[in-house]
Amino acid sequence: MIRSLRGRLFAGLTVIILLTGIVGGLLAHRWAFDEAIEMQDSVLIQIAGLVLSGSLAGGRELRGVDEDAEVWLIDQASEDDAKLWSLKDGLALATRKGQPIRVLLRTRPDGTRFAVAQRTSVRDEIAGDMAFRTVLPIAALIPCLLLITAIVIASSLRPMVRLAGDLDDRPADDMTPLPAAQMPSELHPFIASINGLLQRMRLLMDQQRRFVADAAHELRTPITALSLQAENLASVDLPVSARDRVAALRQGISRTRHLLEQLLALARQDIGSPDRATIPVVALDEVAKEIVADAMAGGVGRGTDLGFARLEPAMVRAEAVVLAALVRNLLDNALRFTPQGGRIDAWVYRDGDAAILRIEDSGSGVAPEEINRIFEPFFRGQHPEGDGVGLGLSIVKRIVDRLGGSIEAVNIAEPGRSGLRVLVKLPAASA
Ligand SMILES: Nc1ncnc2c1ncn2[C@@H]1O[C@H](COP(=O)(O)OP(=O)(O)OP(=O)(O)O)[C@@H](O)[C@H]1O
Ligand SMILES: [Mg+2]
The missing domain is CATH 3.30.565.10 (Histidine kinase-like ATPase, C-terminal domain)
Structure with missing residues (x-):
């Protein structure tokens, strides 16, 4: 189970792209192969048509249509192959001199027969070549698609990463709401929730600071009174043993006063910002x-x-x-x-x-x-x-x-x- 959203998206889309590519590629290959075979058959038919109309004489190898195609025109009179001539007119698969061939048989009006033949291996090679060229662009497209997918996913998730970074970089007491304007709309509910939370935190912190400020402020008066009393006590003629205690008492009170002053000063800094x-x-x-x-x-x-x-x-x-x-x-x-x-x-x-x-x-x-x-x-x-x-x-x-x-x-x-x-x-x- 992939934990990261980016990883999951990428894995899912990779599977889809690969499946589409493989299935699409196989189908395209099949289709192009069949198409090429059919095309070569129609070439045989065309040649036979030429022979029938008398434009081509039999008994020789045909060159020029396609150098590699190796199409032969065979006359029944010149070649004695019982197996071949036993076939009916039309397209068929046969063997000639031990090699599998594709052959088209025809009968002239005068009753003589001829065949237009082509070696199957040559035909398959040509068809395979054409099919391969059809699949090539698809194969080349797959890595490009994967790259684009990775880029799109990364850039789509970047606002989220940036948002997290912004939150991390904030000072601990920064409760200003996150800006939603430039964020993708899917993040808006999330940002709204965080902003709600930030606002509640701010209220809570404000309350707490106000409480500290109020408490420190309220405590000032009694401490000042205490401090005055201790001051008065110091001027009274006291036994030596009591003097030390009064001094300790005054010091304690003065520390407490200092603490209150500092607390108050800190709380004041925290509350609201003046215009x-x-x-x-x-x-x-x-x-x-x-x-x-x-x-x-x-x-x-x-x-x-x-x-x-x-x-x-x-x-x-x-x-x-x-x-x-x-x-x-x-x-x-x-x-x-x-x-x-x-x-x-x-x-x-x-x-x-x-x-x-x-x-x-x-x-x-x-x-x-x-x-x-x-x-x-x-x-x-x-x-x-x-x-x-x-x-x-x-x-x-x-x-x-x-x-x-x-x-x-x-x-x-x-x-x-x-x-x-x-x-x-x-x-x-x-x-
Ligand atoms: N000038 C300094 N030299 C050495 N240490 C210092 C100095 N200033 C601050 N410190 C150290 O930093 C600590 C915090 O200082 P801070 O001023 O916040 O508190 P404080 O002086 O102890 O108390 P307060 O200022 O609230 O009376 C001090 O306790 C001390 O350890
Ligand atoms: Mg200090």
Whole structure:
């Protein structure tokens, strides 16, 4: 049982073509052979007619009608063959000098008899030759037909293969309907079903994202209240043993807050896409400058040398808060993974059609086997450090995707240097 549709179609059509070819070829051969025999008989009849009308004299070999045909005119008077002359007038099969012949006997008005004869082997050879020439085109046609069939099947099934390829190439969260317009009509019900499924998935995902966003949003208020209470507790004169616990409590609350903020930021990126026309044009360099300034004001501390290696105007069509979230998350990582006394360099500039943001730190970089996974939500690597929740780079990736840009993270591999280099390219907007 052939599993592939293409294989099944080809096998079926091959059988049909071969059967048609063989049956058609055999019939055509039979027919052409018989026809050629009949034609040669009519030649014998014509010659006999000529003899009867006196245009041809007997007793010699006839040449010229067909060089190979070897037709003889035999007179009863000149050749004494009882067996031959015992035959009645008309066409018959006989033997002459041990060779099978086809012979036409006739009687002249004066009562003498003659025969027009032709060797059967010659006749069969001529007929076989003609029949073969009739079958030849059919035989030549079969491989051509098979080739055409293969091409037609392949090209008919190509839209299906392309459809599957398109689906495979899609990003996991791309739920846009498949285009049915250029597809063969047989695929339309199939495409409609897939599109229905995609739409249900999209609704489901939207619901889920909204739920996450709502939940994160709802949890913010009580967490803020909790955080205030813990803050208040810290300013109360507490026994030393209680102080440690309060500090742990505050740290826990701050982590939870961070998780909620990150979840909310991620969910916001996922919900709906704003109308492009209403998105403002924002200076990426200004945003980056502010975030870096904030980080320095917050006390980069630990002696980290943070600064711009290049800071040039680069305009991007995006919400300022979105760009801020992007830069902040990248800088946050660089700060977190750079050891004491390290160095962080940032670049913002325009390169052709792209606004570039590049951040390099002097940490230890990402383990090579993990570098492909750092953009996954909640991925924090084998040895998670600090208070991260593993959502920062997912947020950054979603932002970059939505802005139609690209991002890559590579380990810096230069002698005497290590760290992570993150390169973000966004479509530049004119100011
Ligand atoms: N600059 C960097 N140097 C080394 N490792 C990094 C760097 N940036 C990210 N990583 C690795 O990638 C993982 C994912 O980063 P991501 O920003 O998504 O999460 P996070 O920083 O752990 O948490 P969050 O940003 O949500 O607080 C990190 O846990 C870390 O293992
Ligand atoms: Mg992070």
